Amino acid sequence: MATKLKKTDVVIIGMGAGGGTAALPLARAGAKIIGLEAGGRYTPTDFIADEIRHDVLNWLGRAKANWEVPTVRSSPDGVAEKGQGIIMMNGVGGSSIHYTGQSWRLSPYNFKERSETIRRYGASAIPADVALADWPVQYDDLEPHYDHVEREIGISGKAGRIKGVGKDSRGNVFEGVRRREYPMPPLRNSGWTDLMAGAARKLDWHPFPGPAAILSREYKQRPACDYHGFCTFNGCHTTAKSSTCFTTIPEAEATGNLKIVTRARATRIETDSAGRATGVTYVRGGQEFFQPADVVILSTYTYENVRLLLMSTSAAHPNGIGNAHDQVGRYYMAHSYYTVNGLFPGERLNRYSGTGAQQTCLDMWDADNFDHTGLGFIGGGTLSASMENKPMAMATTTPPDVPRWGSAWKAWVKANANSVGGAFVQVPSMPYVDNRLDLDPTHKDQYGQPVIRITFRIGDNEQRLVDFLTPKMEAWLKTAGATQTWHDPVYPLALNSHAFGGTRMGADPASSVVDKWMMVHDVPNLAVLSGSTFPSTSSKNPTQTIEALSWRTAEYITRHFNAVKG
């Protein structure tokens, strides 16, 4: 029998990028918040620069995520098998601890990809098996919140389009119009990022430094980045990475209104006979607790958001919360990671240092920044050339004509390991009607609960985009001095640290799960925060959009608290 705790105003499940951001405006407004976090709190010692511990073992995911890795299949009639790869972690700060820290605003186009495609290319340009939908939130709605987040957590970058100022070619001239400059300049340029920026200019392209949730200078008593080279999949031992555990969460805790319960594994969102959320049941140290609350915020990762909704069945929600129209889990999307490598013989590129967010980017072929007429695909990709090539990657990035082991391989890496650079793109997937998440019928986690089953494939749209971008990536590298380029084929990465959809936002309850405020249609005091709410995706990293949406939802809840709690 669960121990019933004292009622609180708001309970948040998951103190990561979404929940960790939403907590701050709520706490400032005086709401009493309980934050449930499956992991613990980490200190710099835990962020040791050890590729095995972090990149291979995902030690930061040991509390929960590593035990409930979803299964994967490529079609609805296939049998799913356990997936492999690092997807997320657990801890106060969530995956904002170990992410690379690329911090983007989406393009205005990304919020209305369907209507813009129809307007410009006709309805037939959208593949028949794709359920593309405009977002009920547009760029202009989110711009104030993007701005807020950039200042609250500390983002480094160079603006390309400031309102009333016009375009600035030192920044991204394709970005949506912003009200002001970033709070601090971009991360340091390196020899490699300069080389690739110079090559892009030679080609009359528009290179710019990528925006990063990493401090380029001291900001709010946190130090500037030291560029030590173990950023991705690892936490920052100096606090220079703008993870929520270093930014919004401690600020929210300082108000006295946020209390975080660590090692708390949420098992159910409870609802009453009218279907409204009453609180959250969780397990901590083998004991079950019920935390009643007026408002519940579900802000775990995409997979766990869907799993908790589907597992929280009741008389009012026999198929799971928000699932009256069989929408929970639908329209799953993920990034495919695609790299074209280049060999720069005899050149010491020194890419082993720095962070992956230290990069030169090109936005000319992202979104609808170019004419797609006759290309056979919609959407696009942001190209980048970045730092942080760790030792194991240095030793294993070899061209196809070099053996993968033995003396010939060894001689090649001795001569060339520090002379390989890459052009990279995150290929967004379309919301195919068959791509979805559900509960696996056979595979369970260590507590006997079903894990998420992913059904995912990519299609012609993604392949044609890659075919379109590849020659540009090759030309970029060759102009910079590469004598040889090579790449693997693009492949679907079902299990992904950039996972979207499953609790789509929309105006119509029959085709979405949450409304434009991220409140579940038929549970008006339950919010869902994460990439799971995205109706479509883009090439850009999602975190800053998740944080801006979270800020916006938290402000909505505080403004309309009595109406929301009912």
Next chain:
Amino acid sequence: MEAKESDEGPRTGLRRRDLLRRAGAFGALVAVPAGLVAAPAVAAEERGEVRALAATEAGTLNAVLNRLIPSDASGPGATEAQVARYIDRALAGPFSDAAPAYAAGLAALDDYAAAQYGAAFAALPPATQDLVLGDLEAKRATGFVPDSSAFFEMVRMHALQGMFSDPVRGGNAKFAGWDLIGYPGIRMDYSAHDQRLGVKLKPAHHSAADFNIFNPKHGA
């Protein structure tokens, strides 16, 4: 993961000094030739002891590692870098799930080598060993479950990890792997100058465990 992720694995609990002292004690009582005791006592620390695999399996694995990352004109290989020690500790710790696949795969490897090339893998000349490994890589070798390339890729991946991961994990001894690829070793920061093209940094030869902020006795 937490429970499975052991530390450096069981040690004998004996340090070199203890072994020497013990050797001395034995020496006083029974006539153990000094050379037989003292030399292995030193080497045990350096070599690391195989714990997760049987001796014959370890012998076969060592032979495989020596061909994947040979000691040759390019410099030290898997032997000098103690890649086997890395794999051994991993199989006794975080990769314990893979231990049965190693045992089965190494047995299948010896069977295949004997059937096709006339001797157990470790007994074949290096050029023939390379042919055998090529068969595995190309999924041509029979007797493996699910197939030979799955086993080959697993061993190759772990060999690369052992060669190029932080020495705190048991491999990359004397920074042989990092020196091979020109990676200077763990540093707490890189200056703007360090990040320019062409700059050659003196190898720092530091493990992450050398830095106090990461606590040398880290638990993973």
